[in-house]
Amino acid sequence: MSESTAETSASSRRLRASMLAVLVSFSLIAAACGGGSSDADSAVTADDETSEVTDSETTEAPAGTAAPSGPATHLVPDDFPTIQAAVDAAASGDLILIAPGTYNEAVDVETDDLVIRGVDRNTVILDGQFELENGIRILGADGVAVENMTAMNYTKNGFFWTSDITGYRGSYLTAIRNGDYGVYAFGARDGLLEHSYASGSPDAGFYIGQCFPCNAVIDDVISEYNGLGYSGTNSGGDLYIINSTWRFNRAGIVPNSGSYEGCAPERETTIVGNLVYGNSNPETAAIDAALLAMGNGIAVIGGIDNVVERNRVWDHDVAGIAVAPFPEDNPINRVPDEYPVDCLENAIPALPDDAASLPGTLFWEAKTNVVRGNVITDSRTADLIVVQSKEHGNRFCDNDVSSTLPSDLQTLAPCDGELLDLGGEAFVVFLRLIEETRPPSVDYQAVDLPDPGPQPTMPDAESAEPEPARKPAFPDTTSITVPDAPE
Amino acid sequence: MARQRLNVLTLLLVVALVASSCGGTGLGATDTDAVAASGDDEPQVLGRPIDPDEVSIDLPSEGPYQGSFQTFCGYSHSLQDDPIVSPGVPGVSHLHDFFGNVGIDATSDYETALADDSTCAIKQDTASYWTPAVFLDGVPIVPTQSLAYYRVADGVALEDVVPFPADLMMVAGNQSSTEPQDPTHAGWSCGNSPNITAEPTECAGSSVRLRLVFPDCWNGEDLRSLDNSHVARSGSSGCPDTHPVVMPELEFSVMYPPFDPRAEMRLASGSALTAHGDFWNAWNQDRLANEVARCLRRNVYC
Numbered sequence: 001m002s003e004s005t006a007e008t009s010a011s012s013r014r015l016r017a018s019m020l021a022v023l024v025s026f027s028l029i030a031a032a033c034g035g036g037s038s039d040a041d042s043a044v045t046a047d048d049e050t051s052e053v054t055d056s057e058t059t060e061a062p063a064g065t066a067a068p069s070g071p072a073t074h075l076v077p078d079d080f081p082t083i084q085a086a087v088d089a090a091a092s093g094d095l096i097l098i099a100p101g102t103y104n105e106a107v108d109v110e111t112d113d114l115v116i117r118g119v120d121r122n123t124v125i126l127d128g129q130f131e132l133e134n135g136i137r138i139l140g141a142d143g144v145a146v147e148n149m150t151a152m153n154y155t156k157n158g159f160f161w162t163s164d165i166t167g168y169r170g171s172y173l174t175a176i177r178n179g180d181y182g183v184y185a186f187g188a189r190d191g192l193l194e195h196s197y198a199s200g201s202p203d204a205g206f207y208i209g210q211c212f213p214c215n216a217v218i219d220d221v222i223s224e225y226n227g228l229g230y231s232g233t234n235s236g237g238d239l240y241i242i243n244s245t246w247r248f249n250r251a252g253i254v255p256n257s258g259s260y261e262g263c264a265p266e267r268e269t270t271i272v273g274n275l276v277y278g279n280s281n282p283e284t285a286a287i288d289a290a291l292l293a294m295g296n297g298i299a300v301i302g303g304i305d306n307v308v309e310r311n312r313v314w315d316h317d318v319a320g321i322a323v324a325p326f327p328e329d330n331p332i333n334r335v336p337d338e339y340p341v342d343c344l345e346n347a348i349p350a351l352p353d354d355a356a357s358l359p360g361t362l363f364w365e366a367k368t369n370v371v372r373g374n375v376i377t378d379s380r381t382a383d384l385i386v387v388q389s390k391e392h393g394n395r396f397c398d399n400d401v402s403s404t405l406p407s408d409l410q411t412l413a414p415c416d417g418e419l420l421d422l423g424g425e426a427f428v429v430f431l432r433l434i435e436e437t438r439p440p441s442v443d444y445q446a447v448d449l450p451d452p453g454p455q456p457t458m459p460d461a462e463s464a465e466p467e468p469a470r471k472p473a474f475p476d477t478t479s480i481t482v483p484d485a486p487e
Numbered sequence: 488m489a490r491q492r493l494n495v496l497t498l499l500l501v502v503a504l505v506a507s508s509c510g511g512t513g514l515g516a517t518d519t520d521a522v523a524a525s526g527d528d529e530p531q532v533l534g535r536p537i538d539p540d541e542v543s544i545d546l547p548s549e550g551p552y553q554g555s556f557q558t559f560c561g562y563s564h565s566l567q568d569d570p571i572v573s574p575g576v577p578g579v580s581h582l583h584d585f586f587g588n589v590g591i592d593a594t595s596d597y598e599t600a601l602a603d604d605s606t607c608a609i610k611q612d613t614a615s616y617w618t619p620a621v622f623l624d625g626v627p628i629v630p631t632q633s634l635a636y637y638r639v640a641d642g643v644a645l646e647d648v649v650p651f652p653a654d655l656m657m658v659a660g661n662q663s664s665t666e667p668q669d670p671t672h673a674g675w676s677c678g679n680s681p682n683i684t685a686e687p688t689e690c691a692g693s694s695v696r697l698r699l700v701f702p703d704c705w706n707g708e709d710l711r712s713l714d715n716s717h718v719a720r721s722g723s724s725g726c727p728d729t730h731p732v733v734m735p736e737l738e739f740s741v742m743y744p745p746f747d748p749r750a751e752m753r754l755a756s757g758s759a760l761t762a763h764g765d766f767w768n769a770w771n772q773d774r775l776a777n778e779v780a781r782c783l784r785r786n787v788y789c
Contacts, residue, residue: 108781119697131610140787141545155608163553163787177607187788260679329693330678345553360691376648 019172021168038165038389039419071115071466073097083107083136084124084302090114095466098149104153106132112142113167115466117453121172121457127347128178130153130445135159135178143167146457147257150174153445158198161185164344169193169469172458176200179444181207182226185260191216195456198223200449202285202441204231205249210263212343213237217472220417224248225440225449227290229279233258236306242475243483245275250438251293252279252313257364261333262268263343265364267304271311273480280317283443293440294318297376302326302364303338308484313376313383320376323366323394324387324430331362374413375400384409387430390419405429423464545788550641554786558635560586561606564627565620568593571656571711571765581755582620584741586633588663588769591615596656600769606649607635611771616739618697618764619662619755623746627755631694631742639783640736642723650779651768656687656711658700659739660763662756671701672720673762686759687752692745698761699764701737735783739764746779 070091078099080086084107085452086096086266092113101121107126109116110412118124126135126149135151140142140163148171151158158175161168165188173196175182179219182198182205188212198205198221205223207230208216214235221244229246230253232239240262246252253276257265278295286294293299295317300306302325333352352358366388376383376399383401386409387395396404397415405426412420458464562584569580570593577593590603595615605613616635617654620627639648639653641699660673667685668674674683677690687695702718704726709717719730726733741764746752754761782789 060529106779110785133609139781155610163789293711330676330680332679332681350551351681355680358680358682360677363525431488486693 004121009405010399014238020368025336037442038293057174061231061237071095071468074136075099076103077101085450086128087111092143093466093468097462100124102127104129104132107136108138109138109144110141112143113144113468114141115145115147115468116149117145117147117458117461117466119461121148121150121174122454123378124149126154126158127153127154130155130179133157133179135175138165138168140164143470145169145171145467146173148172148461150176151178152176155179157184158201159183161188161191162189166190167469168470169472171195172456173197173371174452174455175205176450176452177444177447181205181224183207186210189213189215189344190469191231192219192469192472193217193221194219196221197452197455197459199412199452200223200285200444200447202227202287202290202444204228207228207232208235208239210231210261210344211235211237212263212267212340214239215471215474216240217242217475219243219475222247224454225284225447226250227284227286228252228293230252230254231256231289232266232269234261234263234266234484236266236303236328238474239269240272240475240477241269241274242477242480244274246277246279246297247275248278248281248284250274250279250281250284250290250296251299252297252316254289254293254296254299255306257288257304257326258328259333259335259362260328262332262345263340264336264448265304265339266306268306269303270477272307272309272477274311274477275483275485276311276313276320277485278315282439283442283448285447286438286441291438291441292434295380296320297379299324300366300369302328302366303369303485304367306369308369308371308374309477310480312482312485314378314485315372316379318379318381318433319385319405320379320383320397321371321374322385322387323369323371324385325366326364328362328364329360331358334358334362334453335364340456362385365392366423368395369395370415371396371399373398377402379403381405381429381433382399385426385429386413386422387426388422390422393419395419500625507582519528520636544785544787545643548644549646550639552639552641552645552783552786553669553788554645554654554783555638556609556782556789557634558607558609558612559634560608560635562586562610562614562632563589563591563606565590565627568723569617569765570595570615572713581655582627583617583755583765584620584630586618586741587613587635588613588618591617591767596703597769599769601771603769609774611774614770615767616764618699618739618741619761621697621743622753622755623750627745631744633739633741635787637735637778637783638738639786640721642721643703643733645784645786647725648735649732649777650772650775650782651734651770652705653768653770653772654710655705655718655768657701657717657761657763659701660761661759664760664762665758667760668762670698671700673764675759675762676679685762687746689748690745694744695743697741697743697762697764699739699762700762701739701766702730703734703736705732705734706730707732710711737766739766759767760764 072093074086076098096116098118102125126460133156158178168191170193175198177200205226217240226249229249255266282294297313297316297320299322382403382405384404395415543564670683676683704719
């Protein structure tokens with residue numbers, strides 16, 4: 001099906017789909033919006049800082065200056081009463097070490113290479129109390145690592161890196177019941193998110209967006225009871241999602257494209273060795289994109305050159321793995337003729353000169369993706385679904401499946417060899433699914449969430465040297481096999 | 488618990504100081520600059536001075552800038568009140584839809600406004616935003632929600648941007664217009680589309696959006712004026728000499744459910760050509776200053 005045919009077929013759905021698409025993009029834009037430190041905290045910090053430094057029994061450098069002998073350690077609350085005060089006093093490379101306790105703070109970070117660490121992941125808790133927006137917000141600072149703590153009940157995000165960042169890391173983080181994302185990296189590259197847990201966000205538990213190449217790895221995380229387990233808009237390029245668990249979200253892993261943010265389209269994300277199951281959960285908070293993608297384990301929506309290999313995927317109302325276009329209504333730009341090769345900026349992409357001639361609906365086609373060697377069971381519509389035509393060059397092979405849409409998909413669109421006509425069967429199903437009414441979002445403040453129990457805490461958190469975030473080592477995905485299902 | 492109480496007390500103190508320094512004849516340009524630049528005394532309030540040894544930010548010398556902060560604000564209430572045109576006199580205006588601060592009416596004053604709740608995602612945005620109600624076939628329709636998007640206009644320098652003075656009131660658009668307005672000041676679009684027109688177009692079933700861009704230059708003296716002459720718009724060479732204080736550029740949009748294209752649409756103020764809106768800066772001023780310093784002046788997408 002050509003683009004123009006797709007538009008015609010979809011036109012009857014415009015009334016509904018355009019609403020959804022607008023809401024989707026709107027929600028995504030909203031989610032990119034952040035908050036800041038509580039003014040009350042900030043204000044009190046200014047006074048306390050002086051006295052606390054004076055009273056400090058430690059020997060590190062005074063606020064705002066770098067110790068010549070190397071990174072200093074700032075203790076919260078012993079040296080500084082608030083995390084924000086310690087962050088503002090720290091120099092590049094310093095370690096902020098936070099004692100167990102509940103901190104009703106929203107922390108803004110503007111200094112490069114800080115390491116902000118909790119002594120114990122399960123008892124160092126940042127609580128926004130549904131009044132503050134972000135637990136820790138890193139604003140254009142490079143190399144900041146956040147380790148070993150919990151952020152909950154923020155109106156926006158638990159942990160948020162944004163705006164032209166090179167180097168970020170989140171390790172041993174727990175993010176629960178935050179109003180947009182759990183762990184969120186936007187316009188950032190050279191990142192690692194590892195050994196972490198996110199639940200209860202209406203958007204994604206984990207998100208990496210607007211970067212190419214992203215040079216980022218998500219490894220050993222659990223994302224559950226979110227709208228989306230993973231979402232990444234316009235990201236990719238050495239972006240690896242590996243060895244993680246995505247379960248009981250509305251939809252599991254959803255790379256996607258859109259004109260409303262920079263660096264489009266999404267491409268070159270590698271998704272290997274994950275457990276993906278039960279992502280049809282109607283009892284979560286959910287943005288509209290999550291409602292739209294609901295019931296899919298891994299859904300590549302308008303993405304290009306992604307590799308989805310050796311994941312174990314089961315128990316989904318729609319598809320274990322789906323490859324489909326994204327019809328974006330009222331786009332702010334077109335699909336670019338040339339894809340950006342070095343992109344972090346353009347949070348607000350330049351508008352076209354001829355805005356009046358933009359299409360009402362812009363189709364982001366999912367192209368030349370490879371889906372190989374996955375084990376997929378118990379999908380209520382089909383284990384594999386591709387809603388594109390053969391010209392889009394998506395390929396499927398060695399997947400252990402019992403149903404595909406179109407049927408014989410792995411013969412029609414093999415990894416090697418000629419691509420054959422895929423027919424229109426999947427489009428019919430796709431349009432029906434778009435039409436379907438989904439169980440509405442549940443208020444994120446009120447949704448029932450599982451108690452994850454104590455999560456693994458960082459080894460030697462009190463003594464380990466601070467390591468600012470640098471470009472991570474990329475995994476050798478060829479050595480990753482299909483993981484066993486949990487017992 | 489002690490910390491919380493201390494925080495509240497400090498907050499009240501800061502608010503009181505800000506409020507008192509901004510009452511009467513208003514906050515002068517010099518004062519505003521001092522507030523924004525007081526790095527040593529109150530670094531946490533306004534962001535730290537940029538130390539090139541510690542931060543990696545390259546600040547562009549001209550726009551377009553990507554720095555911004557933004558908040559969704561739900562629809563709050565509708566009243567035939569206008570705190571700018573008819574302060575203290577309820578029920579004499581055309582019908583307005585209010586967003587943000589939940590307690591605003593014709594009799595509101597700045598101090599009481601600061602204590603109100605907000606429909607915004609940033610709870611400390613207790614500012615008020617209001618627009619004329621939209622009628623379809625004579626029936627007012629309830630907006631879906633609104634978005635307050637704060638950025639810096641292309642022609643001004645980042646380091647010149649200071650927060651809106653506390654208690655400032657201003658208008659975008661012309662409520663008496665009988666001609667198409669400049670759509671970059673007041674116009675309509677379908678959803679996110681950058682195709683902004685003086686009148687709403689057929690949106691094929693998607694949401695209709697009213698888009699207002701407020702003036703970003705202030706005369707440094709008056710917090711309000713009946714003819715909006717206390718504020719002006721920047722151009723390619725920045726703010727005019729008459730209005731030298733550079734403020735954030737606020738784009739305020741209101742989203743409405745899809746219109747039936749066959750229905751007759753009008754605003755409480757007249758035809759769609761009378762699109763306009765009002766902004767009253769009752770933000771928690773300290774929080775506003777934080778976002779201006781950390782996001783706008785540093786060109787950070789927050």
